[in-house]
Amino acid sequence: MPLGTPITSTAPAAPGTQRPPEYYADKTLRYQDYTYSPDVRSVQCYMATGQPNEVFQPAVVPLGQSSAITLDFDVLGDQSQRYTAKLIHCDVDWQPSLLTDMQFLTEINEFTVTDYRVGTGTKAPYFHYRLRAPNVRLSGNYLWVVQTPAGVPLLSRRLLVYESRVNVSLKPGIVIGGQERFTLQQLDFAVSYGNVELVNPVVEVKTVLRQNFRWDNARYGLRPTFVRDAERRLDYQYFNFENAFPGLSEYRFFDTRSLLSVGIGVLHVDPRAAPVSTVLLQPEVSRNGTAYNQYVDANGQRVFESREYGNGATNADYADVTFQLKAAQPAPGPVYVFGALTDWQLKDEFRLRYDEAKQLYTGHALLKQGYYNYDFAVAGASGTAPNETYFEGTHYETENQYDLLVYYRPPGTRADLLIGYQAVDMNSRQ
Template structure:
């Protein structure tokens, strides 16, 4: 039996097994998005050129650079053109038999619209790959299949939208990936913001771009920069222009005085740990093992906007999935747990309240929206999440800014907070049809995280 026959047999076998073993779990339907750009996916499929999950049975998506160390899942999907360390995609599908999924690349410009390139210009292989690494969950109340895929190499620096589709060709996951080739040098540093009102709350990133050995035409207009905090796209700074152009030194200086390269530092993130359901982990008040799925209640939270800065250790809003039942072997895979969140509020706040972070894809997702309970004077909600160690914050969605997550309202903001930043430098050479990623630098503010 060859590999293809073995894969089809496993799909048929799992269909029979899962038809009788699924535990129903209430799901929330994802909102369909608008189509941007023109591609084979446009139209009824509603492809979104951003990190997005289209299927409500898909959970716990991880997209990172595999480096072999314990913290690799925190790595943003940004790799050099050599791609020595591969990019990994992992996700779960709940309460379904094993499926056949495919992966494709869409090459994009700096604005994440599809570039006018043929596939042979950015990849040597046929641009469709099957995901064959799939494992059924073991010893879990909520059954799922866990899928893993190592992305193949590409040959052109720039932005890539990774599209995972089902057997009908409908997208189920999209993820952004960046490949850079350092043709310029980026020198970035964290400084105190210029404005006196922001000095205690914000973090400013100043940087220089040096291009002594790379031919650039009209650098002040044609070199474009994106500045991100903690790998996020929802609050990324785009269209940054240099404050000074040093032609003789072939250097662009970005020392801005209008706050365009300044971010609220926020606070170290809130967190909880439910990796060991036989005990009560960090910030877990109660555990109901008899419930199906298992249900936990976190300690009630409060508004921290007026609190002083506290140097707590966090993971910048990210997640580690793990089942850690101490003193036992063959504990099984991480299960899915119904997590109860609550936030004290004597009165309703001027907008909707959400649990926010990597767990919500850095979006104000309806599944993560909390409801005000007047009798308890709190916002509360239940969310189905995979066992692990989580960072999160609470965010306000103001009526006048429906797309913006206001974390400062509940969390406050401090210059001392430890955050990661990265600078992405793009350039479109004359006569070409796409934006190349020609420079990249990552830096951390306020010391090394341990």
């Protein structure tokens, strides 16, 4: 089987499928968005709305609507497999809570994945799987795990179920600083709890602030700067950039929805290549230090589609996509392609190699046909967020989405409830 070769195989892998085995070798369940098999591709977890581009909606729903959360993924290979899924209730820090299954579910916590279809008319053989989340009793953090019959995890995705028990006010703020006011985006927020009895809100209310629904650079541990007891309100207004994010630039993009013609961002396509078509993207350059360039992007996301055959779920093929980045000198650390296509992680298969003679970074990955957003990130010290500003620059004018999660654990209980949620657009183009 040319694609989806197990990592233990000694057979040579097809172009675009070579992946370092260490990333997939450890099958220990991680309480984060993660893929445990090199055969699993094109994972999307979102709130189904029935509207165009619903895949851009995050996996965040009100209590009572968790069945709207949908999980799509492909498994490379020419044989369908039997998979099951389960939910794990987690605390605010994404560790398993002490709740039993029946305390947050009304049914047995094992759901067979029965909705699957074979890829049609594609060079790369694959099966496309889809499932909906079950209804849950409690708000909070949930980890959705798909696993084999032997209990080996295949993939995991985070999803959020919230209640509107407190009023959340999230709005763009003004950065107090010098040069920072041109590069950072600040979010001020407040939590009003007049309708709910919170015993010790200053200590027990916990907040998480996210940019573009990412977890890798989320702001944790933000404490209220003002406590208004009479108004039953917590204000969060900081002056040392604790609640500020680099605005970055609008995401780079390319279009491979057609493999018979050259899409935007693409330099060359070879549909006759074997075992899969090859795509060479246009050479990119650093945008650090350049003026802000306004255009509409998808905030790092991607959508799968085939212009020739229609349905992206089962008609879109896979291609070996080569990225190019011009650089006069090597970056201060390893360089990666970064975005939703990498689960917002620095994955080895998306690492670029530098050719000093050509002054060019290149790398390739196996990707499904579609429209993609991405940027280039430089790895820093272990435990630090990737440095996206090195090649992308940062501007306060950039359009980004932010959301705020408000958690509370009632005294004597064993679960962190998600009691408030709000999302806001910064520099919306609507």
